[in-house]
Each structure stands twice: as C-alpha cells, then as structure tokens.
Amino acid sequence: MPRSNPLRWTPARYRALLRSRGPQSVRFRTRLAILLGAIAIGLAATVFALAADAAGEMFGRFAARYPYAPLVATPLIFAGLVWITRRYVPLARGSGIPQVIAAQGDPEGATHSLVSIRTVTGKALLTLVAVLGGASVGREGPTVQIAAAVMGLSHRLLRVPLRGAVLIAGGAAGVAAAFNTPLAGLLFAIEELASAYEQRVTLLVIAAIVIAGMVAQSVQGDYVYFGLIGAHMSLASALFVVPVAGIVGGLAGGAFSRLMLTLATGSNRITRQAKAQPILFAALCGLVVGALGCATGLTWGTGYGAARAMIAGHDAPLWFGPAKFVATLATAVAGLPGGIFAPSLAVGAGIGNILRSVFTDSPSSAIVILGMVGYFAGVVRAPLTAVIILAETTNSRGLMLPMFATAYIADGVSALVCREKLYHGLSRTFEMRREA
Known part of the structure; x- marks a missing residue:
C-alpha cells in the first residue's frame, strides 16, 4: 500500500501557521x-x-x-x-x-x-x-x-x-x-x-x-525583606512553643478577622453609625491611631522597624503587640486605602515577643518568627503562604517544620473564632457594589 506524501509547507499552510501562532495571533x-x-x-x-x-x-x-x-x-x-x-x-x-x-x-x-x-x-x-x-x-x-x-x-x-x-x-x-x-x-x-x-x-x-x-x-537588588536571620529551633523546644504560638496566634488573628468583618459587613450599632457618618468615624479612628502612636512612639506605619528589631533579638515592650493590633484594626475599619500585610507581621512579632518572655530557654528569634507565622496565618487563613513568606523574608528555612505546624494550628483555631476568610468576606462588599 503506498505511503502518503510527507507534510508540505505550502504558502497556504504557512499563512495559516502565522494566523494561529504568529505576531498577529x-x-x-x-x-x-x-x-x-x-x-x-x-x-x-x-x-x-x-x-x-x-x-x-x-x-x-x-x-x-x-x-x-x-x-x-x-x-x-x-x-x-x-x-x-x-x-x-x-x-x-x-x-x-x-x-x-x-x-x-x-x-x-x-x-x-x-x-x-x-x-x-x-x-x-x-x-x-x-x-x-x-x-x-x-x-x-x-x-x-x-x-x-x-x-x-x-x-x-x-x-x-x-x-x-x-x-x-x-x-x-x-x-x-x-x-x-x-x-x-x-x-x-x-x-x-x-x-x-x-x-x-x-x-x-x-x-x-x-x-x-x-x-x-x-x-x-537581591535583598531579604527582614534580613538574613536564619533562625533554628530544636525539636524539644518546638514541642512546647509551637502549640502555644499556634493557639495564641490563631485566637488573635481570628479575633482581628471577626472584628473586621463584623464592622464591615455586620448590622450592629457601630457599623450603622459608621455608615451614617463615615467621615466622623474615620476621624475617630485616626484619633485612636494618633493617640496610640504618640503614647508609644512605635505603632506608626507598617511596624517594619520594630518587627525587624524583635526578630534580630532586641528587647521590645510587651504591650507592642496589643497596641499595634488596635492601631491596625482602627486603620483598617476607617475606610481609607491601605493594606494589612506588613502591619499584621508586626503584630505577630509583638505576639512572639510576649511568648519569648515565657519560653526564655528557646531561641528568641525563632519564637518571634513563630509568633508572626501564627498571627498572620490566623488573619489571612493561608497557612502555606504564611510559612513561605516568613521563610523567604528571614532566610529561616531551617525553621520550616515548626512554622508549618504553627501555621496549621493557627489556621484551625482561627476558623473556630471566625468561620469566613477575611479577604473573601470583604470581597463580597465589592461584588455588591459592582452589581448595584
């Protein structure tokens, strides 16, 4: 039986190829x-x-x-x-x-x-x-x-x-x-x-x-966001620190998400007043942020400097985490543009700073990082992202297993406090606005 002719590159075939994959395709x-x-x-x-x-x-x-x-x-x-x-x-x-x-x-x-x-x-x-x-x-x-x-x-x-x-x-x-x-x-x-x-x-x-x-x-340049920390933690220490960091971070992160969603999408009295007088409500939120910043000198902005100092092992006031939590919440519910990623990492560093005063025999940098992972995972409810962000921004890949355990514990605890994911819950407000 004769074999068919091989594929020939005719002008028509070449033009068809240009139409399907060429610069105009x-x-x-x-x-x-x-x-x-x-x-x-x-x-x-x-x-x-x-x-x-x-x-x-x-x-x-x-x-x-x-x-x-x-x-x-x-x-x-x-x-x-x-x-x-x-x-x-x-x-x-x-x-x-x-x-x-x-x-x-x-x-x-x-x-x-x-x-x-x-x-x-x-x-x-x-x-x-x-x-x-x-x-x-x-x-x-x-x-x-x-x-x-x-x-x-x-x-x-x-x-x-x-x-x-x-x-x-x-x-x-x-x-x-x-x-x-x-x-x-x-x-x-x-x-x-x-x-x-x-x-x-x-x-x-x-x-x-x-x-x-x-x-x-x-x-x-090829920089590391929080610096080359390279934190490590022994298994013996991790067995005690990880559950606590996960539970505390999950509770705090879940509380932040629940408060945010309640004030953004709820029908409570504060939300109704905020929607009725948004400019006045924003000014009151600004007053809270201003008062905290003037009183502490540390809660302004992203909190990057304070977080980096705590990761590096420097002492910080135990009240930093709670104060930054309130400042971030007041900013976030005010209705102005701005993100919560970096401030959440700073709050997490403050939580880790509190935990290292409890676990004094464990590496302080590692504890602060676990606090950041726990709180960030609790807020965002994306445990893999929380681990990889902290691993890449601190060059602490040796802490990966404790971070994974902390993140998944925090994610589970946060879900008990706030069932809906924060960003997905907030996205519904924009869907309703778009359809209106």
Whole structure:
C-alpha cells in the first residue's frame, strides 16, 4: 500500500501557521501581554515601595520634631482620605486583595471599575498619604490591586481577552515583587486569590512571578525583606512553643478577622453609625491611631522597624503587640486605602515577643518568627503562604517544620473564632457594589 506524501509547507499552510501562532495571533499577543505586564508590575512595585518607604521616613521625622502634632494631623488626614476615597475612587478603599478576588467574576468589566487605572492610581496616591499620616497600613495589599490593573491594561492595549487567571497572575506577581518572595506569591495565588488549583492558572502565575521578580531585583537588588536571620529551633523546644504560638496566634488573628468583618459587613450599632457618618468615624479612628502612636512612639506605619528589631533579638515592650493590633484594626475599619500585610507581621512579632518572655530557654528569634507565622496565618487563613513568606523574608528555612505546624494550628483555631476568610468576606462588599 503506498505511503502518503510527507507534510508540505505550502504558502497556504504557512499563512495559516502565522494566523494561529504568529505576531498577529491571539496566542502570541496573550503571551506578549503577560510578558510586558509582568515587567511593568516589577517596575511599579519597586517605585511604589520606594515611595512608601520615603513617606514613612518623612512622617518619622515629622513625629520626632512635633511629638504631639499627630493627635490633630492624623485624625484630619484620616477624615480627608475617606472623604476623597468615597467621592472620587470608592473602589480603592481597604486592602486591594478583596477587589482582585471580586474582579475574577467579570475580568473585562473589572478593568473599568475594581482594577481600573483610575482606581489604582488613586489607591497608590492615597495609600502614600495614609503613610504620611502615620496610619498603620502596608503597601503589599495595594500592590496586588495595582499589579492586577497593570496586567489588565497590558491585555487591553494588545486587544486580547482577559481572564480571571490573568488577574490572579498579576496579583501574585505583585506579592512576589513587594516582598521579594516568589514562592510566597505562587502559594498566595493558589490559597487565597484562586478558588481552586488549576494548571493553566499556575503556569501563568509562575511566568508572571519570575519576570516581575527579576525586574524588581534588578532595580532593588537581591535583598531579604527582614534580613538574613536564619533562625533554628530544636525539636524539644518546638514541642512546647509551637502549640502555644499556634493557639495564641490563631485566637488573635481570628479575633482581628471577626472584628473586621463584623464592622464591615455586620448590622450592629457601630457599623450603622459608621455608615451614617463615615467621615466622623474615620476621624475617630485616626484619633485612636494618633493617640496610640504618640503614647508609644512605635505603632506608626507598617511596624517594619520594630518587627525587624524583635526578630534580630532586641528587647521590645510587651504591650507592642496589643497596641499595634488596635492601631491596625482602627486603620483598617476607617475606610481609607491601605493594606494589612506588613502591619499584621508586626503584630505577630509583638505576639512572639510576649511568648519569648515565657519560653526564655528557646531561641528568641525563632519564637518571634513563630509568633508572626501564627498571627498572620490566623488573619489571612493561608497557612502555606504564611510559612513561605516568613521563610523567604528571614532566610529561616531551617525553621520550616515548626512554622508549618504553627501555621496549621493557627489556621484551625482561627476558623473556630471566625468561620469566613477575611479577604473573601470583604470581597463580597465589592461584588455588591459592582452589581448595584
């Protein structure tokens, strides 16, 4: 029986190949959009990080020169930020992660609302002003929303369809670039942003994270967020410290999430008054933050400096953790733009600082890190992300097993205090607004 002729590259076949995979094809333009979007995310995250650090330093100098001025300035800034946010960019309030979660339901529509360039530009500027006002906010949550918007813009410019997976990839790349933690970005996408594990989503996330991370590192250098700590803990110590850190961190983190969701979505008296008079409520929250900052001198901003000092083994007041908890909660419920990632790590460091006064024979750095893992896992309810973020930001991979145990204990305890995940619960408020 004669064999068929081999495949011939005719002009028609070549033109068909160009249409399906060439520069004008949807496949090629989609990959180009992800490449350009990831590069832009790395640059945007770097610029935003440098600006936020500069704003924090400016406020530090202001508070040092005029110690009691924030008692007036911080409430006024809180009130002004909430007024501007509600009037001009209402979808920029809060962390930014709930917006990305909500945007997955309608990615194309979200580029004109939840993750529009207008929204994230306002988000970035207002978050910087919040840092200038001493608010207990982080830049990581806003970076996620900014990154998702950048990825959406790159797809619009190249005229390719936008899927929810692309927003996940952008948000995860934002986490990776903000903390210089590529593995944490991947796990955060799977645990928190994506509702299920999908191979196509993961491949997009990996590509975006690698590119954004390389761009960020090329500008900022290959740094470790909290420094090269390299903490370790013996099995004998871990058997005692881990359960306590997990339970305490889970209880505190669950309490924070429950209070946040109650004040954001509940129908209690405080929530009704806050919705009826949002500007006044924001000013009162600012007064709480200002009073705590003036009284302690440590609860301003992200709390990065205090957390790093405690990880390095320096002594800190035992009240730091509870005070930072209140300052972060007051900032978060005020309704102004800003994230809770970095402040939550600082609260966790404060919890670890309390625990190391109990477990005096165990390595202090390791205990503080376990406190951070426990509290962060309790708030975010993403135990894998909590472990990898702390492992990558402190170079403490030798502490991985105790951190995993602490995170999963904290996650279980937190679920008993607050059944709903914080970011998913907050995302419902944006879904309702979008549909309205």
